[in-house]
Amino acid sequence: MILDKKIATRESFGKALVELGKRNKDVIVLTADLAGATKTNLFEKEFPERFIDVGISEQNMMGIASGLATCGKIPFASTFAMFAAGRAYDQIRNGIAYPNLNVKICATHSGITVGEDGATHQMLEDLSLMRTIPNMIVLCPSDDTQTKWIVNEIANIKGPVYLRLARVSTPVIYEQNEIFEIGKMKQIGEGKDATIFATGVMVSEAIKAQEELAKENINIRVIDVHTIKPIDRNMVIKCAKETKKLITIEDHSIIGGLGSSICEILTEEYPCKVIRMGIQDQFGKSGKAEQLIKYFKIGYEEIMEKVKNG
Amino acid sequence: MKITKIEALANIANDIRIGIIEQVYNANSGHPGGSLSCADILSVLYFNQMNIDPKNPNARERDRFVLSKGHCSPALYATLARKGYFNKELLKGFRKIESNLQGHPDMKKVPGVDMTTGSLGQGLSVAVGMAISSKINHDGYRVYCLLGDGEIQEGQIWEAAMSASKYKLDNLCAIVDYNHLQIDGNIENVAGLKYIREKFEAFGFNIIEVDGHNIQELIEAFNIAKHKKGLPSVVIAHTIKGKGISFMEEKAEWHGKAPNKEEYEQAINELKLQHIIG
Structure with missing residues (x-):
């Protein structure tokens, strides 16, 4: 951060x-x-x-x-x-x-x-x-x-x-003068071992996983998907070609959200395996946010695990 | 441009009714019953009351009209064509694939349509938004919103009524086309809907109750609404579903059914006989 x-x-x-x-x-x-x-x-x-x-x-x-x-x-x-x-x-x-x-x-x-x-x-x-x-x-x-x-x-x-x-x-992830564009995903890091497509609150979890994995000499890139629609097709295809593993993560059902969006593009343009992290077709529950992130397995440790063994 | 003669306005309502029947017959689908019941209301609004100019349909200071009961689009289209927003010939395309006249009104496709409607219960909220905008900008325009009596079974109508009252929208006038029938039958039997006047009263509206087919009463009602300050008005217009065509009047089955050739001819003949010469 x-x-x-x-x-x-x-x-x-x-x-x-x-x-x-x-x-x-x-x-x-x-x-x-x-x-x-x-x-x-x-x-x-x-x-x-x-x-x-x-x-x-x-x-x-x-x-x-x-x-x-x-x-x-x-x-x-x-x-x-x-x-x-x-x-x-x-x-x-x-x-x-x-x-x-x-x-x-x-x-x-x-x-x-x-x-x-x-x-x-x-x-x-x-x-x-x-x-x-x-x-x-x-x-x-x-x-x-x-x-x-x-x-x-x-x-x-x-x-x-x-x-x-x-x-x-x-x-806070970005400096105040950072430049963004609607419809363009934001790439953080150049790692080729895996791409983590993350959105919203999950981006900081992905960056934390990125930092921890770097210590173990595993280099991943994080793609901050601030625009879910229109989706940045080119970036998705580029990452699929350049990195070994593709993971999506969202504080949302794995059905229909970010993970599905990425899969839709790849099935058409560059078929390959995608691991969808998020809420697995179930409802939420009460608890503290950080506890729920662990409970539903969408924290940085789970991301690290998926990068290594997913 | 404002038409004040009662006979002339009645004849315009009759023209609107003919337009409704022709559209529904040509499309072989659509909603004649509730369209016919609101023809007099539309005639008075568009030809006597509203500050509008068909040559400038998007003028900022124009009065607005929201057809919340969007399935009665044939009535609105016939009115707009009669007023000169578009050529009457286009009515023949109603509900057809090559036409802009969609089954329910689309503001992006038809000049003079101020809001896209169709899913019931939503128009009054939109009208509230328009009325608030008029107040914020001091534009001075008025907003009219036509509701079906069946439609006010939707809870959102009462949410909107609360907002209209909260913001003291005296530039807003709702109209209930109180024809007592919905698809499945009488509104009281189907949904237990009664005490419409008392309901609007409880929500803080100025209530005006009229015969919705009496042109003079309608004009007076809208004038009263215009001069009432500090609260929104509702004109509860007692109407007859299918008004003007003997075999359609007070028959729920004509809510959403097109006439066959024989019925069409009879309907047009009946309407032509109602034209007032003078």
Whole structure:
């Protein structure tokens, strides 16, 4: 890790929204009784006239966001990933994506790293649900720097975006001036022994595995997949050709998310073995985030094990 | 451009009804019953009430209309064509593969359609968003949202009603096409839906109840809504499903069925006889 500092991407998101709000008067932020948890209360404090709390009605929130977007506003609609991609799926598909409206769906509390709230609040299927919808851009940033960049970047994209964020604090990976591009995976390291395609909170786990393996003279590369859709096909094929082993890891079901995306490309372009790490077609459970990472075998030690013996 | 003569507006509603029947007949599918019940409402909104210009369908300050009961697209398309948003000939393509007139309204394909709809229960939230935008920008436009009575069984309608009330959206006017029938039968039998007036009252709406086929009453209702400050309005329009065609009136079976050739001819003849000469 470049900087020895931890911050949750939901926190970075909340702060970036305030900065964006200062520059762009069309930005409207919505939430459904989760201003504190989604960190959108930071925006509320600065711009109360551009903040809408609809109470506990996520489907309604998505519809209001659609209406605002038809009038030229740039709505950022925030709630937990479960209630965005899950509860409001129809509203997102038919009311936002089909008419290609400029709504940013900001989904915090994704994955098992939600922790103590347990399975009902641990969304493990959202990448799968969202990436199959036409017009939808699907993003899942890995750290503070990338999240702040993404929040600004998506305000300039005309069309729907699903932004997957995390509750748990994770290390800051990138320097503030790091350059990213939507649709381009970020390569960390040149190792040829294995490629770890990681997304969101799993990127820092992959980097930790990379650092530990280097001590044993095993050199791997980490690919930070911040854009799940459109997926960077060229990078996937390049890594498949250049490295001995391919592993995907996500705090999400192994069905339909990052792992599936990578496999879809490789079956068509360069058939080879892929090890999919993630949640194995099951629901989550209560516990501390770091305990759950171990329980569901998606931590850096498991990655090291798969690199060596998978 | 605003038409004030009752007879003229009634004749426009009649033209809309003819347009509905022709579309559904040509497509051999579609939803005539609920389209026919809202024709008078659409005539009054588009030809007497709304600040709109077919030559400039995306004007920022225009009034908005959301057809939340999106399956009644034939009524909206016939209205838009009659108003001059597109050529009436295009109605022949309704629901056909080469046409932009989709089974349910698509704002990206049809000029004058302010929101894509179809999945029921979602339009009022969208209308709330539009009304909030108008308030934030001080654009001054009004937003109309037509709901089916069956449609308000969807919980999201009441979520949206809460928001409309919270934000005091007096620039928002919902209309309930209260024709008492849905696909499976009477709305009260199917879903236990009753006390519609009381429900909206409890959600903080200004209530206006009218005969939804009485042009004069509709005009007055929308004028009352326009001048009511501090709360959203709902016009509960008592209507007849299948209105204007004897064999379709008050028959749930005509919710989503096309007439055959004989029925089509009879329907058109009946409607032509209802044209007021004067």
